[in-house]
Amino acid sequence: METEKILILKGNIISAPGFGRLELVENGYLVAEDGNITGVFKSLPDRFDGAHVTDCGSAIIMQSFCDMHLHAPQYPLLGLGLDMQLMEWLDTYTYPTEAKFKDTEYAKRVFEAFAQDLIGGGTTRVSVFSSVHNEATYALTEALSRLHVAGYIGKVNMDRSCPDSIREDTAASLRATEEWLERALPNKTLRPIITPRFVPVCSDELLSGLGHIAYRCGLPVQSHLSENIKEIALVRELCPETYGYWHAYERHGLLRRGSLMAHCVYSDLRERNALKENGVWAVHCPCSNMDLSSGIMPVRRFVYEGVNVCMGSDIAGGADLFMPGVIKAAVRMSKLNWIATAQSEPILSIAEAYYLATTAGAKCLGAGAGFAPGDPLHCIVVDDSRISAADEGRPLGERFERLMYRMQPADIIAVWAEGYRVK
Amino acid sequence: METEKILILKGNIISAPGFGRLELVENGYLVAEDGNITGVFKSLPDRFDGAHVTDCGSAIIMQSFCDMHLHAPQYPLLGLGLDMQLMEWLDTYTYPTEAKFKDTEYAKRVFEAFAQDLIGGGTTRVSVFSSVHNEATYALTEALSRLHVAGYIGKVNMDRSCPDSIREDTAASLRATEEWLERALPNKTLRPIITPRFVPVCSDELLSGLGHIAYRCGLPVQSHLSENIKEIALVRELCPETYGYWHAYERHGLLRRGSLMAHCVYSDLRERNALKENGVWAVHCPCSNMDLSSGIMPVRRFVYEGVNVCMGSDIAGGADLFMPGVIKAAVRMSKLNWIATAQSEPILSIAEAYYLATTAGAKCLGAGAGFAPGDPLHCIVVDDSRISAADEGRPLGERFERLMYRMQPADIIAVWAEGYRVK
Numbered sequence: 001m002e003t004e005k006i007l008i009l010k011g012n013i014i015s016a017p018g019f020g021r022l023e024l025v026e027n028g029y030l031v032a033e034d035g036n037i038t039g040v041f042k043s044l045p046d047r048f049d050g051a052h053v054t055d056c057g058s059a060i061i062m063q064s065f066c067d068m069h070l071h072a073p074q075y076p077l078l079g080l081g082l083d084m085q086l087m088e089w090l091d092t093y094t095y096p097t098e099a100k101f102k103d104t105e106y107a108k109r110v111f112e113a114f115a116q117d118l119i120g121g122g123t124t125r126v127s128v129f130s131s132v133h134n135e136a137t138y139a140l141t142e143a144l145s146r147l148h149v150a151g152y153i154g155k156v157n158m159d160r161s162c163p164d165s166i167r168e169d170t171a172a173s174l175r176a177t178e179e180w181l182e183r184a185l186p187n188k189t190l191r192p193i194i195t196p197r198f199v200p201v202c203s204d205e206l207l208s209g210l211g212h213i214a215y216r217c218g219l220p221v222q223s224h225l226s227e228n229i230k231e232i233a234l235v236r237e238l239c240p241e242t243y244g245y246w247h248a249y250e251r252h253g254l255l256r257r258g259s260l261m262a263h264c265v266y267s268d269l270r271e272r273n274a275l276k277e278n279g280v281w282a283v284h285c286p287c288s289n290m291d292l293s294s295g296i297m298p299v300r301r302f303v304y305e306g307v308n309v310c311m312g313s314d315i316a317g318g319a320d321l322f323m324p325g326v327i328k329a330a331v332r333m334s335k336l337n338w339i340a341t342a343q344s345e346p347i348l349s350i351a352e353a354y355y356l357a358t359t360a361g362a363k364c365l366g367a368g369a370g371f372a373p374g375d376p377l378h379c380i381v382v383d384d385s386r387i388s389a390a391d392e393g394r395p396l397g398e399r400f401e402r403l404m405y406r407m408q409p410a411d412i413i414a415v416w417a418e419g420y421r422v423k
Numbered sequence: 424m425e426t427e428k429i430l431i432l433k434g435n436i437i438s439a440p441g442f443g444r445l446e447l448v449e450n451g452y453l454v455a456e457d458g459n460i461t462g463v464f465k466s467l468p469d470r471f472d473g474a475h476v477t478d479c480g481s482a483i484i485m486q487s488f489c490d491m492h493l494h495a496p497q498y499p500l501l502g503l504g505l506d507m508q509l510m511e512w513l514d515t516y517t518y519p520t521e522a523k524f525k526d527t528e529y530a531k532r533v534f535e536a537f538a539q540d541l542i543g544g545g546t547t548r549v550s551v552f553s554s555v556h557n558e559a560t561y562a563l564t565e566a567l568s569r570l571h572v573a574g575y576i577g578k579v580n581m582d583r584s585c586p587d588s589i590r591e592d593t594a595a596s597l598r599a600t601e602e603w604l605e606r607a608l609p610n611k612t613l614r615p616i617i618t619p620r621f622v623p624v625c626s627d628e629l630l631s632g633l634g635h636i637a638y639r640c641g642l643p644v645q646s647h648l649s650e651n652i653k654e655i656a657l658v659r660e661l662c663p664e665t666y667g668y669w670h671a672y673e674r675h676g677l678l679r680r681g682s683l684m685a686h687c688v689y690s691d692l693r694e695r696n697a698l699k700e701n702g703v704w705a706v707h708c709p710c711s712n713m714d715l716s717s718g719i720m721p722v723r724r725f726v727y728e729g730v731n732v733c734m735g736s737d738i739a740g741g742a743d744l745f746m747p748g749v750i751k752a753a754v755r756m757s758k759l760n761w762i763a764t765a766q767s768e769p770i771l772s773i774a775e776a777y778y779l780a781t782t783a784g785a786k787c788l789g790a791g792a793g794f795a796p797g798d799p800l801h802c803i804v805v806d807d808s809r810i811s812a813a814d815e816g817r818p819l820g821e822r823f824e825r826l827m828y829r830m831q832p833a834d835i836i837a838v839w840a841e842g843y844r845v846k
Contacts, residue, residue, distance in 0.1 A: 078829060079810075079824065080817070110813050290758055291828075293762065296759065349506050350505075391520075405501070406742065408831065
């Protein structure tokens, strides 16, 4: 597959250059050369005279989605066991399912379907957990790379308090990580990220070893933080000498700049400060936080205090892989939070939630804001005619809002990832 | 269109005979004669020997949905203006849109699409609001009747505190209601229901007149109750002599047995008692209550106290017409309620929410529980192969749970309403 020398998309262009700030260009031009964005233009610059223009008609061209926390091997579990809470759900559903990824053929089959579903829904950048298995992790890398999905991928580490079928020996886990990295480090599009599952299933020795590897290779880390009340109590019990959940990572050098910590539902001021000081991203996973009855992350408080926030589906703790569903859930949850806080924490607007699910994730991965010139092209083209049939002629901003509430994967008629057309 | 003399569906049959109680029959038979349910059988009774059997294979045959509170003329508004709250949203979006239904051709076009979308999503019974316009109401009746949708339909009444374009003169409103009823009363499938919009836009004279009509014709009533803090404050201001919001209806004879009051987010003990004593149904509309930042209805408290509860999409205050989306929202909201109440109000299970969205509504309309013998056949057939592709072989109960989280209208491969095949 090749990128096009010059790609010119004509249509209604929407991007989110800032938190809550949308840029709307009606009948504009999005230009990319050799797969990299040249810019968004109201009228086509002279130097592209005579170049082929792909006319998207009245369709909407917008940034594709960044899913910054999700578990690929939990894809088969979507929508299952969600009357449970985190720890029970992990034991009953997640661990037995992840253990099956020892079978690489099974892994290939599942990851192929997962990657197709991801791209079909317009998600082109991720920070994804694999299982503990190296072979499965290679299979996931291949399935995603074929569709030019960019971002981070992590082989999971866990060496205690979990079933034998999925528990690693500490030394073997570290050795496997080194082996995986040897193969993964040259990949510049889907880069490796150190992935201790979470404190309850990782010994100090493992966490410390992973901290050393991350330091030596200059890699970020992804994990879970302060998601569920029982989980937090368990961490306190397991690590009585720490100042807080965050500290159980920090003392092993795992709160590295650019790292990602999912959930942060119950992060106190000290923990939020640790994230901020260390340049760690908090990943808001609203579907998961509802589906596993975890609680409400006060997103706006993080943003206000200057902690970096992006968004994730957290499949299969969250039942929605499709990011507009996650955006809708974030907005809905923020409305209940507004009520729960006696109206002191304002709701998230659709534009704010869209920013968290697009530009915020892209920035975490080193890209610019919105359709930033020089960045590889990541975009989707959405035909909203099905949705607007009963009510045409709305301004572009309203059409965008309606899409976030109502679009389905089938409405996405084209997807570009890393400059390649993949749908 | 004719019903079939004998219809035998073979497949995996799921129904909800009680709150939280599912009846699962694998490879069973659902039989209907002349459009009415004969029963669900593990093996086919001898007397049907030789009759044609429609084999649904591994598909799931289940009760179709009852949407017991929704506004058909708000269909064009789905997903719009939801960063607002109720009163502002009504003024900015709803009233101007509903005013357009004075144009009967427009109404026909919208209602045709609405009815198709409703059936396509497996909703076959409703309690639906039309607009204030009689002609539009006839058009809605026709569009729904062509697809054999059963339940209640109401011409809206409103005579104060709303734009001129939609406000009725009090006497004219009552006269129009009488005219509509003359034409509507003979319809035994889609029956008329008295529909004062809500207290803030209805004068005492109008409410009293409607109370008399309801009494004379023996009709139930549908309206809104205790949805939003500002709305409740307004009612208190407008009706200082009442004991509560419920009393503003009751004193005019509008809390009639079998009536439906949507939302009840802030109903206190006295209001809940008034609903119970009067045999009025509370309609839980979780999507709307989130989307318009209204609040959380403590569903389980209503159920525990013996108040009848069913479920509604409340489009377009709620952005989802598709009832599995409403079921998912109800469960998610109940999980946040569990947290907000310091874990004192247990979550709604998927099975409980499904009951509220099926059997509860059917009972409100006079039908039995589950697939009750003698009732007109209302059912859907769902092919979950798309959803289960990565994880086959789950027990039927888990497949059902996964469907509630993940199904899309396209997964519904057949729909029967009032015994007629309509999809």
